[in-house]
Amino acid sequence: MLPPNPTTAPRGGGVWREDVALERIATLLGGASSRVAPLGWGDDAAVFDRPGGRVLLCTDAAVAGIHLDVEQFPIEDLGYRAAIATLSDLAAMGASPLGVVVAICAPGDVDVIEIEAAVVAACAAHGCTVAGGDLSRSATPTVTVAALGEERAGRTVTRAGASAGDVVFVTGPLGGAAAGLRRRREGASLHDATVLCHRRPVARIAEGEAAARSGATAMIDVSDGIARDLRRVAAASGVGVELDDVPVRRGATMDEALGGGEDYELVVTHPEPEQLEADFAAAGLRAPLRVGTVVSDPSALTIRGDRLPDIGWRH
């Protein structure tokens, strides 16, 4: 239905890459008239201005064999992780979840009730409910969660607001999810603490809301690895980032911390670091960790003076 555009994405018969396809889709959507605020595809959630306050909508799909190693983990983990990925998109905008709907597609011999129960548990752990959904047969187990959120902080934070001089924070140590996958493949129990980082991640809802209230200029959740996700903030904001260090979770490697993804900690930029730290403390939250500085040169993406490696999860 669109004219071929071989310079940005291969056509049928070729192979598409998520980031390239998303760029083409953003162009496609940009042409449509819209009643939504101009924060659509390309940020973490879509924003709808409503008489009683903004609501946000986002979705994430988790596919067996792509987002879950089904040889190593029970299929219910696909549901838990799909829910967290979606709730984390709300957190990254500073929003809080009102509820989710979930579509589960699976073969007849997969226990869809276990998957649904895991989605319910993930939502309950983050103060929201599963309000409905759909079920279908499919050869490939797939869980797609859509979340409705509300703006409680009085503002929404996108990827696009970082300015030179802002301090870059991360809400917690990174690499746990990748290390958990590695440890499981090495034989660790499903209940190993690091393996649980992979199976039962946490969406930083309270941290996102506190950061939005505190005046954060940009946010993103670490879903594809901080190296890749920071590039997205830099590109959307037209700035560079100089990282001093990255906090590595115990048991994880620096590569896992930089490129592993699915940790769902938030990256936050803020012009007044002491303010963010004070606001997190006042909210009873773990102190955010200073990791670097926003700089004006968009080509500057460094860690300890070296070029930030281009590693991370490509879907």
Add this chain to the structure above:
Amino acid sequence: MLPPNPTTAPRGGGVWREDVALERIATLLGGASSRVAPLGWGDDAAVFDRPGGRVLLCTDAAVAGIHLDVEQFPIEDLGYRAAIATLSDLAAMGASPLGVVVAICAPGDVDVIEIEAAVVAACAAHGCTVAGGDLSRSATPTVTVAALGEERAGRTVTRAGASAGDVVFVTGPLGGAAAGLRRRREGASLHDATVLCHRRPVARIAEGEAAARSGATAMIDVSDGIARDLRRVAAASGVGVELDDVPVRRGATMDEALGGGEDYELVVTHPEPEQLEADFAAAGLRAPLRVGTVVSDPSALTIRGDRLPDIGWRH
């Protein structure tokens, strides 16, 4: 995570049926605390009371090979039909769409841009936009659409309000989608008018809103065949239905009209039939068709005095 319940659904290793699994899931969700209005799973969309008015959220997944015969139809039709199925769920509650998010999962050789463009086209044809989404690799092409809607009619209509004496309406003739699939398999062109009933169905947004304003007591969209969908209204409302006739689309059979599904016309019950007809006329809509009467005996489900056949789409 749940205790086995062999009386209602087989466990892992068995085979699940959508209706049985949905019942178990409804039980699962019923136990969770909720900030949503009590109209969750089991109706067409979930309802959230907001300061500025109710919003609704629903989702539908369309799977290649299950919801689309990929030997006969281009893959973009999977996107179009997924969008319509979801928008129709809003229509069946009397709500209007604000926007959708779409998750597309597909192998690398499937043109996801074509699918996305079809979702955009379906939404544009119904006055809403695609506000965001997700892309993932998957061996099985799957399109999951979640729609956010608003209550413009000042009320929401569920499946549960039909009362004895209400007249049963349908918003248009049935069987076109099933007949279109049959004709395509018999060799008809993709652009054949009946085949297009299958490929490009219409969600009855304006009709749903008009029926809600007019005082409809119950509604459902014909997604699985009127025989099956009417049973759902009857069960939710605790009533029976005596059908006089069913309008059959030109080119379709009575079996296709009763059991074919995916026509997305609305079934509406209303205590004052002339009122509904007048309100549809005033809104410039095609006259709704009287098809039967609601009766108090829940065991009465008949067509022209015969038992309504238990046919229809089982997922």
